[in-house]
Amino acid sequence: MSPTPSLVGRFVVEHAALALTTRQVSREQVEHALTPTKQQRTILIVICAYVLGILVLWNIPYVNIVLLPFKLVTVALHEFCHAAAGLCTGAKIKSITIDPDEGGLTRMSGGKWCCVMPAGYLGSSFLGALMVFAGFDVLASKIVSVIIGVCLLATLIWAKNWLTRIITVLFVGLIVGLWFTPKGAGLR
Numbered sequence: 001m002s003p004t005p006s007l008v009g010r011f012v013v014e015h016a017a018l019a020l021t022t023r024q025v026s027r028e029q030v031e032h033a034l035t036p037t038k039q040q041r042t043i044l045i046v047i048c049a050y051v052l053g054i055l056v057l058w059n060i061p062y063v064n065i066v067l068l069p070f071k072l073v074t075v076a077l078h079e080f081c082h083a084a085a086g087l088c089t090g091a092k093i094k095s096i097t098i099d100p101d102e103g104g105l106t107r108m109s110g111g112k113w114c115c116v117m118p119a120g121y122l123g124s125s126f127l128g129a130l131m132v133f134a135g136f137d138v139l140a141s142k143i144v145s146v147i148i149g150v151c152l153l154a155t156l157i158w159a160k161n162w163l164t165r166i167i168t169v170l171f172v173g174l175i176v177g178l179w180f181t182p183k184g185a186g187l188r
Contacts, residue, residue, distance in 0.1 A: 043135055043188065071102050072167045074124060077148070079104040080155045081123025086111040095160035098167060106158075127151070134188075141187035142179070149175045 036044065057067050079096045083106050086093055091111025098104045108116070127148065134140035149172050156168040178186035 040136060047132075047135065068100075068102075069167065069170065072098055072100075072163070073152070073171045074128075075102055075104040076155050076164065076167055076171075077127055077151055078120040078124040079106045080151045081127075082106040082116055082120045083108065083154070083158060084123065084151075085116045085119030089115050091116065093158050096155055096158040096164060097161045098164040099161075100163060136188070138184045138188060142184055145175045145178070145187050 054067065057064055075098050076096075079098065083093045083096060086106070086108040089110075089112035091108040094107040094109065096104070096106050106120075130144050130147070134144040152168045152172050152175075156165060156172075159165045159168060175187075178184070181187070
């Protein structure tokens, strides 16, 4: 005989009430859980310094050239995401190119364009979010750096111009170099 709905409902309510009464959280426990550690504070300060530095460099003519390699690697990841979506929808990837004016082009035949077109923005935003969230843990940073490295190496396979090849090799080399910083802290 199966339990009636009223018995199941009463069982759930009783156990939920028991769980709530046995697990009361004090104000100190909540404050402790929400207070960042010294390491987390340092990471937050570094993130704020990066944001401030990027804002300043972005808006100063002739100095903003410092950010160009980072902008171009973002374009490379954006174009990789178009290519990955194309592959997932049956496209044949012909080439990926990046131009110095911070533009890019992924040539492919076939695929579902309704999936491929937004994939560049969505995918590169997702990869950027992964990098930000991984910044609080060395192991997570290492995992994300491998993911980014694989994406860049895949971009290198389809690269058809020297700028694309140079940018991808440069940043894959940078990722490998950061792995050898003490305790992988450079990846964070």
